[in-house]
Amino acid sequence: MSSIAASVQAGIRLSRFRLAEFGALLFFTLVMGLPIIFLLLSSLNVAPPGKEAAFGLANWSRAFSDPGTLSALWMSFLLSVTHLVPGMILSVMMAWLIARTDMPGRNLIEFLCWFGYFVPDFPLVLAWILLLDPSFGFLNTVAAALPFVQGPLFNPYSFWGIVWVHLATGGVWFKVMLLTPIFRRLGAALEEAGRVAGASSLTVLWRISLPALLPAILAVAALSFIRGLESFNTELLLGTPVGIYVYATRIYDYTRHDPPAFGEATALGSVFLLVLAVLAFFYQRRLKGKKFTVVTGQGYSTLRARLGKWKYVALGGCLLYFAVMMALPLSFLLLGSLMRRYGFFNLRSPFSLIHWQNLLTDPLFFLSLKNSLVIAAATALASVALYSTVGYLLASRKVRSAPVLELLCWLPWVVPGILMSLGLLWMFLATPLRSVLYGSVWGIALALTIKESPVGTQAFKAAFLQLGADLEEAARVSGASWRYTYRRILVPLVAPVAATVGLISFGSALTSISTPVLLYSARSRPLAILLMEYSFSGEVERAAALGLLITAIVSVMMLLGRKVVLPLISRDEG
Amino acid sequence: MKRKGNRLSRKEWLIRLWLKQAIGNREEATGNKRGNFLFSAYCLLPIAYCLLAVVTVRGQEKDWEQQWNQTLAGARKEGAVVVVGSPDPVMRNEIIPKFKARFGVPVEFLAGRSSEIVARIRTERAAGIYSVDVFLSGPDTTATVLYPEKMLDPLRPLLVLPEVLEASKWKKGKPWFVDPEEKFILRPFISVSSLLFINTDFVKPEEIRAAKDLLNPKWKGKISTEDPTTTGAGANLAARFHYQLGANFVKKLYIEQRPVSTRERRQFTDWLARGTQPICLNCREDDVRPLEKEGFKLVEIFELTDLAPGINGSPWLMSVANRAPHPNAARLFVNWMASREGIELYSRGYGSASLRTDVDESFLNPGNIPRAGVRYFDDTDWSWVVTGRQENRDKVWKLLKSR
Structure with a gap:
């Protein structure tokens, strides 16, 4: 009886696992696959803008026939x-x-x-x-x-x-x-x-x-x-x-x-x-x-x-x-x-001090600062939540679609920033959520979260690969649910990686230009766009001041992050 | 302008008629009652004319004021005007705060490279979104994308401010619309463009009198240019050289003279000041001016003996997006931008000569102001931008790739 109950429980767990896999696959196909399909199709459209689409290879042959390529x-x-x-x-x-x-x-x-x-x-x-x-x-x-x-x-x-x-x-x-x-x-x-x-x-x-x-x-x-x-x-x-x-x-x-x-x-x-x-x-x-397990339940x-x-x-x-x-x-x-x-x-x-004065009195500065902090915080939290799950799925070796999922997670870095931004713009505008996503800080945060997927998934996957299956099994035998095991055992063990991913996402969200450049509006302009404006218009000194300020913000976040993470590490070490 | 011209000549004709009648008839009609009556009538005629003119002008004033007030009220209700253009310190530091302070309407400025702007607008429109009110864009984007892809509404009917419409306020006798239909794209600037800058600590002005002087082996590796192999000011100047001086000159200058190229404008301005490359083909006046103030001996060269001097419409051409989300705010903005105050802010910020007659030009380099009687090559000319420049640019690229 108990073995039947256990197998039913395992079945439910597996179906939840499949559900998570399906959800991840669907999400990544939508947000990463679709923009790229759109870009590839657009590259085959040789009709002038505004005219009915006509497909051909002219763009490709022009690009690759360039002797400098x-x-x-x-x-x-x-x-x-x-x-x-x-x-x-x-x-x-x-x-x-x-x-x-x-x-x-x-x-x-x-x-x-x-x-x-x-x-x-x-x-x-x-x-x-x-x-x-x-x-x-x-x-x-x-x-x-x-x-x-x-x-x-x-x-x-x-x-x-x-x-x-x-x-x-x-x-x-x-x-x-x-x-x-x-x-x-x-x-x-x-x-x-x-x-x-x-x-x-x-x-x-x-x-x-x-x-x-x-x-x-x-x-x-x-x-x-x-x-x-x-x-x-x-x-x-x-x-x-x-x-x-x-x-x-x-x-x-x-x-x-x-x-x-x-x-x-x-x-x-x-x-x-x-x-x-x-x-x-x-x-x-x-x-x-090969196995790369280095953290097990025995004498770690x-x-x-x-x-x-x-x-x-x-x-x-x-x-x-x-x-x-x-x-x-x-x-x-x-x-x-x-x-x-x-x-x-x-x-x-x-x-x-004129450039610092000019920076701090720029009417766009404080609005941009506020936007950037919201965007960066949202990106960091979303990246940790999303990629810890995906990393876990990929490391579990139970995911049937692992190669596809992994490939989808790599895509945002494979496509040059401005093209990815164009693909995302197209995708945002094509969804019913466009009023929420387009031109808002949330849309930019989502785009930046997507952009960070290679770092997030690879870091978490590598961390989860190090954890032995016996940790989960021990928890399960002791009656812990998967969610409890994930929250109380796995997440604390990968906390340093989570902090790293969170901080990288936070910092990248503050400094990324090519991703938000097609997605921001005047009300959601982040600091990086302001930095781009300064650089583009030759105001290098003001750009340097802003660059240092962004670095200072990230440093403060790092110090805060380390305050949280270091005790976890030393607890582990102890 | 025509209407105004006709009114003036009618006035002249009336005055002449009146003088002839009054003086001639007075002599004939002394002591004659009919003559006295006619004389009084002729005296009253100009007064009546003046009264009529005052009433008409008042009427017109009332008319534009009414339109203006309606526009202003509508703009305030709409809450913002969305302007798109290149990253622009004048917009950020001057226009946005001044416009808001004057009219209470915030300017939402979206900055980006022209390619980014175009990508964004095209995708938005394909999705049925119309988010932009006003474009302040360069000639290439305006003439090769915005206008041919029918993204614009006529701008001319939106201009209501008397100081914008008044013929005497414009050097060309009217606001200059440069598109083929003469109603969509306003060009408010006409500056003589510099051909090159030199640092006189390293290059004597008399050493560069003609374009062919640049081919002197002495200047090998001493000339900087914005990268001519990609879209931008470097390629545009090379295209102009190709058109005016021929392929051989371009080959010698851009290949044999081994100019140092970059895409970063700050880099070649610094090279010019330091003398690393004391001849700069694409330095910008607004970048060089602060260095001149610091005492660097930098000279802007506008004319060379073997090359027609050039003019351009920098920093931007103005147009209004069709299906603009804030039509009243857009109207308010374009009127103010075309007024003396708006134009002068940009004229000062960029050192560009404007087409307005009432803008102070004392702060400009006199070389930037076009002179009467000189035949200039117009780098913002519509047909040059749409066809000539592209054709010549392609030829230049072909030449440079063959090196």
Whole structure:
């Protein structure tokens, strides 16, 4: 009798599970699949705007017959791989040092990574130009005073200059943010076993920790690779002067054509879908049939590796990296916001508070600030709620439609921002909810939540993959419902990841421009759009001030988040 | 203008007739009762005419005032006017607060690149949404999208303010509608556009007298331009060079001289000031002006001996969206924008010469003001924007891709 009851209960649980799977699939098909189908169909429509649709391949052939397209794709690939490899090595090392070792000041290093990620790109690239420009760059000027230096040492307008700036503007911070909570969840039992067997800390890292964290590391590498392919802001500022064009710049060019050529842009963007398919194939193949459970119900411990005297060397290395890659350009950025003209130290009285005054007295500023906070908070909460569920479904390995669901979750990053925004605009306007969604802060928050799906799902999936099934089983045997188990056991265990996803979503919602650009109205204008307006109209100093303010807001949120999350971590560790 | 012209000549004709009759008949009719009566009648005639004119003008005044008051009341009821345009500090810092303070109607400004604006409006309209009232857009967007895709309502009938309609207030004798039907798109600005800027610490003005001087090997790598391989000011200037000076010149300038290109306007303005690239083809007057004030020796060159000087309609052309959600607010806004106050704010903000006669021009660089008798190449000319520029731009792109 009891076995019948148990099987009925299991059946109900499974049907609930299927219901959740179906719900997730439906939601993602609607919000991610439909905009992309719309874009692909539009790219095949060759009729002039306003005329009856006529389908053909003219847009595609025009886009791909451009002689610059292939070379730009190759350049994107080269750049992306070149900064991915050192970026991944540095990030893994740093995440390991923060999460798995007794390095002093690790919380500070983690905080600095978060801080670095949310400093806006555009003024930071300008800061690097001020530092590295061959004719007036600060570092070149200093180097020129040395007796053995002839000519400029650094040049940001080059392939290696772009790689360098990528490593400095989020190339490492982003990966550390995602990897640290995953490293934290790694049970120490395996590592301890390795150490007992006489392996050094580095051998343990190489032979035990890294293979155990492979899904997370591969997911972060894939995310970073796609982001690298899509990146164009840095390349636009540093590559264009020396004729380095990347694939994303080509897409961008088509979108800002007069009149815009979204058909051609979509055709080029489809290459990212292909890249994604290839990456997904290799990812699945690499992980097939393997288990990555590191948190089980038995003797879970997160004891840290002891580095001995090397811990100070590690801390010194991290701090040096931050000093060069972040503090240096950041000090120029801060200085820039306080200068009458960014980077012109030779003016009469070059410093002024005028840009801060202008920012704070801008009639649009406070409304934009309020909108941004609402949008960012809603995005963070929605991302955590939605992607923790999806991550759980994907990690459970019981989902029949897992490959489709996973692909749908990747789509928002595969499609260039402005095209995704266009697709979402179309979708919002096509639904009965358009009066609620279009032009409102809620519509923007939904769009940004969708945009963050790759980070959210991959982070949660990796975290849930680390949890052993015995935890759930133990709860079930003790009579806990699935909801209770999820809330009281699983969610607290993935709390650090949830906090990371929440904060990344919050910060990205504050800084994202391409997603809200077609969806905002004058009443829902967020700060990022105001930042775009300042940059576009040449008000770089005011943009720098606003960029710093956004970073400060995110920093406050981070501190608050850490106040909540750190006790959870230390409780785990205890 | 025609109507006004006819009225003036009728007045002249009446005065002449009266003088002839009065003086001639007076001589003939001295001591003659009929003559005295006629004389008195002729004296009264102008008074009656003046009275009639006053009554008519009063009537017209009442008429426009009535329309204006109705528009104002309607606009306040509608609650806002939605304006779309490029990111614009003058709009943000001047227009929005001033318009709200004057009329109590908030301006909801949607800023974006023209491609973003176009994408948004097209998608909205396809879904049956009409959210925009007024466009302040560049010539390309206006002439190649808004007008041909029939997104506009006639603007001319919406103008009611006497200072906007009065012929004497416009340098062309009337508000200038540039579309083929002459009623949809108002062009309020006509500035002489700079051909290039130089930093005289590095380049003497006498070294660049003609366009061909730019081809001097001395300037190899010393010229900056907005990226001519994509839509924008860089490609537009290259198209103009192609049209006026030929493919060979474009090839030499944009390939052999190895100009340094960027898409970021701040970058080439800084290069100009620092002298890294002391010749700038696409720097903007409003970006360079603050640097001039700081003492940088930057000179704007408007004319070259082998190239006709150019004019443009920067910063925008004005049009009204059809099925505008706030028609009264839109009417209020376009009238105010076309008035002296609205135009002068933009004229000061962008250093652009306007087509109004009553806008103070003392703050402008005299070089920006078109001179009578000079034949200019109009970069905002309708047919140039719609066909000529695109054709030449395509040829330039083909040339540059072959490098």
